[in-house]
Amino acid sequence: MSNFIHLRVRSAYALLESSIHVHKIRDLCIKNQMPAVGISDPNLFGALEFSETMASSGIQPIIGTTLNLSFNLNSNNNNTLITPISLLSSNESGYKNLMKLSSLSFQSNNNLPNVTVSDLHKYSDGLICLSGGQKSLIYDFLKHNHKDAALDYIAQIKSIFLDRFYIELQRYSNTEFAAEDQLIDIAYDQNIGVVATNDVFFEEKEDYEANDVLQCITNSDVISNPNRVHVPKDCYFKNQNEMIELFSDLPEAIENTIVIARKSIHRPEILPPILPKFTSDKEEKKDSKSENDLLINQAKIGLEDRLAKFGEASGFNRKFYADRLESELSIIIDMDYSGYFLIVSDIINWSKNNGIPVGPGRGSGAGSLVAWSLGITDLDPIKFNLVFERFLNPHRVSLPDFDIDFCPLRREEVIDYIKKRYGNEKVAQIITFGKLQARAVIRDVGRVLELPYSQVDSLCRLIPNNPANPMSLHDAVNQIKEIRELRENDETIDRLLDLSLSLEGLYRHASTHAAGLVISKENLNEYVPLYMDQKTNSLVTQFNMKWVEQAGLVKFDILGLKTLSVINECCKQLVDVGVSVDISAISLEDQNTLRLFREGATSGIFQFESAGMKDLLIKAQPDNFEDLIALIALFRPGPMENIPQYLNSKKSKDQIEDLHELINPIIGDTYGVIIYQEQVIQIAQKLANYSLGEADLLRRAMGKKIKSEMDAQRDKFISGSQSNGVSKERANYIFDLVDKFAGYGFNKAHSAAYALIAFQTAYLKANYPLAFMSALLTLDVGNIDKVSNIISEVKRMKINLLPPSINSSFHNFSIEESSIRFSLASIKNVGAQAVENIINERNNNGLFKNVQDFITRIDNHFVNKRALEGLILSGAFDELESNRAQLHQNIDILLSESSRLTKKRNDGQSDIFAGIEDEQNDIFLPKVDEWSPNKKIAYEFEYTGSYLSGHPLEEYSSELEKYSVITYSDFINNVKIKKHKQARLAGVIQNRINRRGKTGRMYSFIKLSDRTQEFETMFFSDLIDRYNDELFIGNVILIKVEAETQDDAIRLKVNDVVMLNPDSKHKFEKINDNHDKLEEFLEDSLIDDKCNNYTIKVQNINVIDNIASKLQSGSGTDSINLIFFDKNLNKDVNLAIGNSYLLDIDTKEYLKNLPGVEIFNKE
DSSP states (O other): OOOOOOOOOGGGGSSSSOOOOOOHHHHHHTTTTSSSEEEEEESSTHHHHHHHHHHHOOOOOEEEEEEEEEEEETEEEEEEEEEEEEEEOOHHHHHHHHHHHHHHHSSSSSSSEEHHHHHHHHHHHTTEEEEGGSSHHHHHHHHHOOOHHHHHHHHHHHHGGGEEEEEEEOOOOOOOOOHHHHHHHHHHHTTTTEEEEOOBBBBSSGGGGHHHHHHHHHOOTTTTTTTOOOOOOTOOOOOHHHHHHHTTTOOOHHHHHHHHHHHHOOOHHHEEEEOOOOOOHHHHHHHHHOOOHHHHHHHHHHHHHHHHHHHHOTOOOOOHHHHHHHHHHHHHHHHTTHHHHHHHHHHHHHHHHHHBBSSSGGGGGGGOOOHHHTTOSSOOOOTTTTOOOGOOOOOOOOOOOOEEEEEEGGGGHHHHHHHHHHOOOOOOOOOEEEOOOHHHHHHHHHHTTTTOHHHHHHHHHHOOOOTTOOOOOHHHHHOOHHHHHHHHHHHHHHHHHHHHHTTTEEEEEEEEEEEEEEEEEEOOGSSOOOOTTTTTEEEEEEEEHHHHHTTTTTEEEEEEHHHHHHHHHHHHHHHHHHOOOOOOGOOTTTHHHHHHHHHTOTTTOOOEEEEEHHHHHHHHOOOOOHHHHHHHSSSSSGGGGGHHHHHHHOOOOGGSSOTTTTTTTTTTTTTTTBBBHHHHHHHHHHHHHHHHHHHHHHEEEEEHHHHHHHHHHHHHHHHHHHHOOHHHHHHHHHHHHHHHHHHHOOOHHHHHHHHHHHHHHHHHHHHHHHHHHHHHTTTTTOOOHHHHHHHHHHTTTTTTEEETTTTTOOOSSSSEEEEEESSSSSSSOHHHHHHHHHHHHHHHHHOOOHHHHHHHHOOOOTTTTHHHHHHHTTTTTTTTOHHHHHHTTHHHHHHHHHHHHHHHHHHHHHOTTTHHHHOOOOOOOOOOOOOOOOHHHHHHHHHHHHHHSGGGGGGGGHHHHTTTTTOOHHHHHHHHSSSEEEEEEEEEEEEEEEEOTTOOOEEEEEEEEEOOOOOEEOOHHHHHHHHHHGGOOEEEEEEEEEEEEEEEEEEEEEEEEEEOOOOOOOOHHHHHHEEEEEEHIIIIIIHHHHHHHEEEEEEGGGGHHHHHHHOOOOOOOOEEEEEEEEEETTTEEEEEEEEEEOHHHHHHHHTTTTTTTTEEEEO
């Protein structure tokens, strides 16, 4: 039997106060045989998780919170004081009041979340109040001989909670027992119970140091500060014996923990979904139409509108559509989901009516005809053979879940509408928690320990930075050799890592989830506590995405999809040039678009822009929209295993297995390969007489692989198949085949919806490339790295990109005749206000005539020094003054003159010289020599992310040509047509990303830029060890590369490196060896190392043309001598034709098959 219960345990949800996760609290209770435990975080973030975690292990959860109470003493109403109190819920009413008080505390206007005495009066029912322990002002009052104040405060609290108020006693090493003695006397005098508690912040005594560091992180303090906030060393999870011994003189304080635990019998539990209502009770009474009636009416009208615009799918008539609509409506109404569908439809249609781009749908919801009719989705589910029961199944009761994509630029408008339409008190976004991850925890702990920033930063940089799949600190320490070595050799680093490992994974801060939103039937604080996000000043639920649904609330995902903004911007730019495109009505058979997919030219295309997907497109050669749906479904872990079979079956139809005439049409679009979950459902329906609902249960059973369930399903499948004339053996075979694919089956409805967005973007790129690329650039205005990547594709497409212009550029990238004009807002340090000021002035008073005209007219408050510098160095002033060096050198003169004129204009001054000033020519600027071309374009690159007026390699064009250096685009084209696999390339280093393999060895992805485009190379550890100091952004290098091809994928392997000497355009120096000239590098490193010397002897002069057509200069490093008999000279001629060829296996075989041709290797 337990003799003591902890009532004051803080969890990790206390945000940088406690280092104990919820599951650790459970483990501590089990270890210490404690049958109940109370949580007292300063919030209720973890209340439901704590309740379920404890209860699942047979431990009674006591839900509590620590609040700051704002109060006035009766003797001094003008002085508001704040003190902590702890509240525990004893019943359901108490838990609801706890949620209300916690919500109110975060909505207070004070910087410190708090509630008032008035709030306690209002919401005290069902709550037990603990006085707040040693942090309570009661202790301060007594320690400083203000007993009257203590009595005043205690009387106020007791008047609210009566016998549910307890004086809390805590004994630490620093406890002042004189104050405690007085408190005990007051408790006895006032007939108030006393209770022993221990404010628990960490697990064991040994965890104190880590928690001390955590307190410093919380308070932005350092460990050396003797006056920093401390948590007593006693604040660990003491066992029962320790607490009993500690209060051996006051056993009733221990016994009251049991009394309180027995009173606290209520706990929050997981609830079924509580569906919000579309119409209020008043609205239903007024027009006597129920939600069901509204849904039926809107769906029928919507279906007629859809069919009038798009027509019926081939092979289906209106009656089929009407029957399916009737069937879906029946299921939706029976499951009581009418309101849900109406709400989603209302949100989407309001958005569309207000010009906010909305996606065509995502997830299994696209399989609903009702959703299509209501405008929720834009895919006809009958045309694409989608199954409603995959979305909503009467045999599998689960909430429908529409994830909705909106233009992210206007997503907040949608959320504001939802709050206004359904009530601020019933709508909230959902909380999410940031964690102390590997790099962050090291930086925080390092700061607290006051370690040198450079030392901490160097350690952090050894940990790979991969936000999509972050490496844990534990894994980093185990896998990265350099970190292990530092830990072994440096005690400071060892301590830093030990402390960081103990704190990693704790919740650091709360913020708002990017998509989640809940709508409740009643006021939200009846179901969940609320939190005020200080950054957005909006209410969010205190439970995260997982637990808010477990609390019964219905989640709506209001997602932002950038691609929708790109499509919208592209269509706007087309309107500006007189072209109108209805993107919802484009032909899905457009050949330009399908050709773009077949070529793999899908940079910037939704879902298809990765290198792997481009390779798959080239292999698959999609012929139609269904092929694109299949590729999206296949290109993900698991389904990828089916890609080879899919490709083989697509290329050779005779490889498609004839399974059965009933199911061959179902898998016809995917060439006999079962790719979709819908196919599994339809096969079971057609072949084995399952209902669609039963077939969906079969699909789920196959995914779970539970033997007993699978055996039952197999019997049912075989029995149903036999009734359709299928043999038992064949039915067994088909069941096994379906089972194999079902494990990887993907939701076709989701794939089809995304394929539609992909097709729309590809349609715009294929048919309106200028507008599309301009829109793509515009959506990344201000992000130099992303703009740079897109410009690489612009160059590949041979689209002319005009430099920024003070007179021609706008905020966005724009179409200018057959070119794209660079955006002013995408220039580094040129902010939106500066651009607005420039464009407004230009629109109102005409183009700028010269530099003085510009500085005279703009407002230097917006166009400040940083903005003006960006405009100059990017070349935006070139049409007014081409000498950028002169403008930059005299920028202070320009700003001074601008300031003078702005002040004069703002002051409304005028003088007798005003007319003369207006007629003056450009302001006098001292002469400055213009920069070299390379310096100009280096600044261009820094401020725009691209080389716009030239390229650094142009300075070395003669040398690069002399030594057969080719462009990346030519090299890739040659590799594709199998001309060669080796080459010399040159480029400027644009970016470098370091990674570490499983062995801890470093490798780098280095992006280079040549005159045609940017390209990525991979440098392995051997090259990095040799050349690491020279592989920095901005450096110009020459590399020998070899193409590694796997199927149609091309990867560049770098075999050696040389850099161009920036001091002389005529000299190349080998890295780490300044005595080797480029000629030696080319001859020794590139040729002698790998070169083969061949002689081709030709007996028949007529085949010379064939040989010439096969051999391509610049394709490799092989040296060739050609020997043939010259009739005019009547002798053999030995002709050395060069050392820049490649005789690979294919070339050799071709030449050997020519009549009278022999090949010899001189070596």
